Amino acid sequence: MKGNFPVEKFQDIRTPFYYYDTELLRTTLRTINEEAGRHENFVVHYAVKANANPTLLRIIREAGLGVDCVSGGEIEAAMKAGFNPSGIVYAGVGKSDWEINLGLDNNIFCFNVESLAELEVINELAAAKGKKANVAFRINPNVGAHTHANITTGLAENKFGIAMRDMVPVIRKAEEMANVEFVGLHFHIGSQILDMGDFIALCNRINDLQEELEREHIKVENINVGGGLGIDYEHPNRVPVPDFKALFDTYGRHLRLRPGQKLHFELGRSVVGQCGSLITRTLYIKQGEVKKFAIVDAGMTDLIRPALYQAYHKIENISSDEAPETYDVVGPICESSDVFAKQIELNKTRRGDLIAMRSAGAYGEIMASQYNCRQLPKGYTDEEL
Ligand SMILES: *Cc1c(COP(=O)(O)O)cnc(C)c1O
Numbered sequence: 001m002k003g004n005f006p007v008e009k010f011q012d013i014r015t016p017f018y019y020y021d022t023e024l025l026r027t028t029l030r031t032i033n034e035e036a037g038r039h040e041n042f043v044v045h046y047a048v049k050a051n052a053n054p055t056l057l058r059i060i061r062e063a064g065l066g067v068d069c070v071s072g073g074e075i076e077a078a079m080k081a082g083f084n085p086s087g088i089v090y091a092g093v094g095k096s097d098w099e100i101n102l103g104l105d106n107n108i109f110c111f112n113v114e115s116l117a118e119l120e121v122i123n124e125l126a127a128a129k130g131k132k133a134n135v136a137f138r139i140n141p142n143v144g145a146h147t148h149a150n151i152t153t154g155l156a157e158n159k160f161g162i163a164m165r166d167m168v169p170v171i172r173k174a175e176e177m178a179n180v181e182f183v184g185l186h187f188h189i190g191s192q193i194l195d196m197g198d199f200i201a202l203c204n205r206i207n208d209l210q211e212e213l214e215r216e217h218i219k220v221e222n223i224n225v226g227g228g229l230g231i232d233y234e235h236p237n238r239v240p241v242p243d244f245k246a247l248f249d250t251y252g253r254h255l256r257l258r259p260g261q262k263l264h265f266e267l268g269r270s271v272v273g274q275c276g277s278l279i280t281r282t283l284y285i286k287q288g289e290v291k292k293f294a295i296v297d298a299g300m301t302d303l304i305r306p307a308l309y310q311a312y313h314k315i316e317n318i319s320s321d322e323a324p325e326t327y328d329v330v331g332p333i334c335e336s337s338d339v340f341a342k343q344i345e346l347n348k349t350r351r352g353d354l355i356a357m358r359s360a361g362a363y364g365e366i367m368a369s370q371y372n373c374r375q376l377p378k379g380y381t382d383e384e385l
Helices: 022-037 054-062 072-080 097-105 116-128 164-176 196-215 244-254 269-275 305-309
Strands: 017-020 042-047 066-069 088-090 110-113 133-140 180-186 222-224 262-267 276-287 292-296 315-317 324-330 339-347 354-357 378-381
Touching: 022 042, 022 054, 022 244, 022 269, 042 244, 054 072, 054 269, 054 378, 066 072, 072 088, 072 097, 088 097, 097 116, 110 116, 110 180, 116 133, 116 164, 116 180, 133 164, 164 180, 164 196, 196 244, 262 269, 269 276, 305 339, 315 339
Parallel strands: 017 378, 042 066, 042 262, 066 088, 088 110, 110 133, 133 180, 180 222, 222 262, 292 324
Antiparallel strands: 017 276, 276 292, 276 354, 315 354, 324 339
C-alpha cells in the first residue's frame, strides 16, 4: 500500500521538497491530548528540534502543547510561532550567554541544567537581571535505550546530563544560590524507542531517586521524562499514529508520582515523524553491472538520516503503477554515503517519476544542509498547495 499524495499538484513544484499532511498531524495531536489527558498532571511539550516548520509549529501550538527547545534559535522560532514562553523548557549541554539571557528575558518556564558549571553561569546572569531562574537538573539515569548508538543518551559516560551521584550535592548548591529556584528533575534516554521496557527501566530508576531525595527532604515539583517514543518506519500507512496510549499508560503505571507533582514529556519524532515525506524526482536510471540505480534529485543534504544513522525510510514511486523492479536509490551528492536505500522494490521507475521518502517529518527538513552549494529544500503542507 502506498501513501495518498496529490501527485498532480506536485508537478510544478521544484523538487526536492518536503510535503506535510496536516490532517495526520492534527489526528496525532488529538490522540496525544486524549491519551495524556487520561492521566492527572501529565504535561506534553513538543521538541522543536524534530521540525521547526512554522506551519507545523502553529498547528502544534493550537493543540495546546508546550515546547522543548535546545537552542536560542529554537526559543525564537517557538515564540515567533506564538508559543507562550511560560510553557518553554530549555535543555542543552552548551548554552551560551546570549541564549541564557534570551530565556531569562522572556521568563521561560525552566532551564534544564546539564552541569554545575552551567548552573553557576545561570545564577550569575539571572543575578545581573535581578531575576530568579527556574532550573531542573538533567540527571543521567544510566539507562540504555535499545536503539541506535548515535541516539542513545542516557548511559553513564555521556556528554549529556549530571551523574546520579552528583544529584543531591548539585541540588544543595542550587538551594544556596540566590538567583535560581530548583523546580525539578529532567531525563531523556534516547530516541526511536519502541520497547516500553526501556521506559519502565527509567521509571524504576526515577522511583529510586525520588526515595533518595525524600530521605534528604528535598521536594521535587516537576519530573520531566523527555521524549524518545519511536515511529514505525516500515509501515507508515498501517501505523500512522504512534502508540501514545502505551507510552502514557506505561508511565502512569510505573512512575510513582507524588501528590501534586507534574510529569512532563518532550515528544519530537512521534509528533511529526509520520506526517512528512520528502518528495524527489528521478533524474536517471543507470544500469550498472548487475544493479540498477535510480538517481534522484534529493540527496543526503535534504535527508541525512540514512547516511548518518543507516536509517530506513520507506520509498515509493508515486508516479508509477508498473510492475516492481529492484533498485538502489541514490542522490547526486559527491559522497559515497549518499545512498537512500539498496536493493529495494519500486514500481518500474523512469526519468521524471516522483519518489516519496516516507516518515521524514522528524529530523528531515530541519537537518538539511547546503553542502555542494545546494538550495535548502522547501516545506509545503497540504493546506498550502
Ligand atoms: C531530542 C530531544 C527530545 C525529543 O526526542 P524524540 O526522540 O524526537 O522524541 C526531547 N528532549 C530532549 C532533551 C532532546 O534532546
